[in-house]
Amino acid sequence: MxxxxxxxxxxxxxxxxxxxxxxxxxxxxxxxxxxxxxxxxxxxxxxxxxxSKEKLLLFGLRHLAGRFGERVTARVRAAGDSPGPRAVIEALLMAALPVDEESRLFHHLYTSYAVLSVTDETLAAQPFIKDPDAAEITLTGLLQQAADAGLLRPGTDPHAEAVGLLAMSAGLGTSVLVGQRDAESATAVLHYQLDRIFRP
Amino acid sequence: MxxxxxxxxxxxxxxxxxxxxxxxxxxxxxxxxxxxxxxxxxxxxxxxxxxSKEKLLLFGLRHLAGRFGERVTARVRAAGDSPGPRAVIEALLMAALPVDEESRLFHHLYTSYAVLSVTDETLAAQPFIKDPDAAEITLTGLLQQAADAGLLRPGTDPHAEAVGLLAMSAGLGTSVLVGQRDAESATAVLHYQLDRIFRP
DNA sequence: ATGTTCGTGGTACGTTCGTATCACAATGAC
DNA sequence: GTCATTGTGATACGAACGTACCACGAACAT
Missing domain, CATH: 1.10.10.60 (Homeodomain-like)
Known part of the structure; x- marks a missing residue:
C-alpha cells in the first residue's frame, strides 16, 4: 500500500x-x-x-489564515475593476462577515484561536494572531487614496476610520456568529457607515 | 466543623x-x-x-454577566450628573473596553463563553449571550434623545449608529485583549467616532 | 538481490477529567 | 438525649485524552 x-x-x-x-x-x-x-x-x-497536537493546531491556524487571506484577496480583486476604492473597501469589510458556511467556520475558529492565545503564549507568539495589522494598513491606504481623490467627507481621519471599521466588522461578525444578528442587518450597518464616510 | x-x-x-x-x-x-x-x-x-460542571459554568456565566452589568451601570450613573447624553454614551462604550484587570477578565471569559455557545446549545440558550440586545436598545434610545435635542449631525441614524458603535467597541475590546492594540488607542478611536457623530 | 527507509496499523500506557461512593462529624429538631 | 439532616473529606471508577511503542509491508537505492 x-x-x-x-x-x-x-x-x-x-x-x-x-x-x-x-x-x-x-x-x-x-x-x-x-x-x-x-x-x-x-x-x-x-x-x-x-x-504533537500542538503542532497540528499551529498548522491548522496557519492553514486557516492562509485560506482566509486568499478569500479576501479574491473578493477584493473581483471588485478591483469597479470604479472606485469604495468597492474595494466594501469587499474588504464584507469578506470578514460570516455570511456563508465557509466564513462562519473561519470566524468561529479564528475567534477560538484568539481566545486561546490569551492564555497560551505559543499561540500568542504566532504572527497570524496579529495579521489584522496588515488589513489595517491596507485599509488606511485605501481610505487615504479616497481622501486624496476628494471622495471622502472633509475632516475624515483615514487611520482612525480604518481601525474603527475593522473593529466594527469584526464585532458585527461575532454577533452574527452567535446568532444575535443576521448577516443582512450587519451588512446594512456597514453600508450605512460607508455612506457616512464617503461624500454623497 | x-x-x-x-x-x-x-x-x-x-x-x-x-x-x-x-x-x-x-x-x-x-x-x-x-x-x-x-x-x-x-x-x-x-x-x-x-x-455538575455544566451547572457551575452556567452559574459562572450568570455571575460574570451580573458583575459586568453592575459595573456598566455604575459607570453610567457616575457620568449621569454630567451635562449631556454624550458623557453617558461615552461611559457605556468605554466600560466595555478591557482597560483594567477586571474588564480584561470579563472580556476574556465572555468571549470564551460566546465561542462555546456556537457549539453548545445549552450555553447558546442562555439569555446572557444575547444580553447585548439590552445595550443596543439603551444606546439607541440615548442617541435618539441626543438627536431630538439637536446634538447630532444631521442625517444620523440612531439605531444604525448604536449597532455600529457597540460592534466597534466589542471589536476594539478584543483587539486590546489579544495585545494587538493598547487601550489608549482604542479609546482614541471611540472618541473620534463620537466626535464624528456629535455636532461640533 | 538485498538492505534501508517510509508509510501505516494496532495497541498499550500513564494521566487527567467529571462523577459517584462511602464514611463521618457537627448541627438542629423533638 | 436521640435521631435525622447537613456539610465535608477521602477516595475510587470508568472514560477519554495525548503520546509512545511495536510490527510489517511496500518501495527505493545500490
Whole structure:
C-alpha cells in the first residue's frame, strides 16, 4: 500500500479535517481521534504527519489564515475593476462577515484561536494572531487614496476610520456568529457607515 | 466543623474562584479541581454546591454577566450628573473596553463563553449571550434623545449608529485583549467616532 | 538481490477529567 | 438525649485524552 506520499498535501488534508471537526465540536473539544476519523485515516497517521497536537493546531491556524487571506484577496480583486476604492473597501469589510458556511467556520475558529492565545503564549507568539495589522494598513491606504481623490467627507481621519471599521466588522461578525444578528442587518450597518464616510 | 452555611454566598465564592482560575488557565482548561484549589475548598465541595460542571459554568456565566452589568451601570450613573447624553454614551462604550484587570477578565471569559455557545446549545440558550440586545436598545434610545435635542449631525441614524458603535467597541475590546492594540488607542478611536457623530 | 527507509496499523500506557461512593462529624429538631 | 439532616473529606471508577511503542509491508537505492 505505501506509495511515496506528498507530505505537504497530506498535512493540508488533515488540517482541513481538523477545521471541519473543530467547526462541529468546537476547537476546545476536538481531539486527535476526531481529526483522524474526520480525515478518514488512522490516529497513528495524524501523529505521523504532525508529531504533537500542538503542532497540528499551529498548522491548522496557519492553514486557516492562509485560506482566509486568499478569500479576501479574491473578493477584493473581483471588485478591483469597479470604479472606485469604495468597492474595494466594501469587499474588504464584507469578506470578514460570516455570511456563508465557509466564513462562519473561519470566524468561529479564528475567534477560538484568539481566545486561546490569551492564555497560551505559543499561540500568542504566532504572527497570524496579529495579521489584522496588515488589513489595517491596507485599509488606511485605501481610505487615504479616497481622501486624496476628494471622495471622502472633509475632516475624515483615514487611520482612525480604518481601525474603527475593522473593529466594527469584526464585532458585527461575532454577533452574527452567535446568532444575535443576521448577516443582512450587519451588512446594512456597514453600508450605512460607508455612506457616512464617503461624500454623497 | 459543619455549621449551617449560606448556599448562595458559597456558590458565589466558588463562581468567583472559577472566574479567577479561568482567567489564568483559560476557560477551556479549567477543571473542577482547579476551581476547588482556587477557592481553597475540596473537590467534593464544588460538587456539593454545583451538581455538575455544566451547572457551575452556567452559574459562572450568570455571575460574570451580573458583575459586568453592575459595573456598566455604575459607570453610567457616575457620568449621569454630567451635562449631556454624550458623557453617558461615552461611559457605556468605554466600560466595555478591557482597560483594567477586571474588564480584561470579563472580556476574556465572555468571549470564551460566546465561542462555546456556537457549539453548545445549552450555553447558546442562555439569555446572557444575547444580553447585548439590552445595550443596543439603551444606546439607541440615548442617541435618539441626543438627536431630538439637536446634538447630532444631521442625517444620523440612531439605531444604525448604536449597532455600529457597540460592534466597534466589542471589536476594539478584543483587539486590546489579544495585545494587538493598547487601550489608549482604542479609546482614541471611540472618541473620534463620537466626535464624528456629535455636532461640533 | 538485498538492505534501508517510509508509510501505516494496532495497541498499550500513564494521566487527567467529571462523577459517584462511602464514611463521618457537627448541627438542629423533638 | 436521640435521631435525622447537613456539610465535608477521602477516595475510587470508568472514560477519554495525548503520546509512545511495536510490527510489517511496500518501495527505493545500490
Amino acid at each position: 505505501p506509495k511515496r506520499v506528498d507530505h505537504a498535501e497530506r498535512r493540508t488534508e488533515i488540517a482541513q479535517a481538523l477545521v471541519r471537526a473543530a467547526g462541529r465540536l468546537g476547537l476546545h473539544a476536538v481531539g486527535m481521534r476526531d481529526v483522524a476519523a474526520e480525515a478518514g485515516v488512522s490516529l497513528r497517521l495524524v501523529q505521523y504527519y504532525f508529531e | 459543619p455549621k449551617r452555611v449560606d448556599h448562595a454566598e458559597r456558590r458565589t465564592e466558588i463562581a468567583q474562584a472559577l472566574v479567577r482560575a479561568a482567567g489564568r488557565l483559560g476557560l477551556h482548561a479549567v477543571g473542577m479541581r482547579d476551581v476547588a484549589a482556587e477557592a481553597g475548598v475540596s473537590l467534593r465541595l464544588v460538587q456539593y454546591y454545583f451538581e
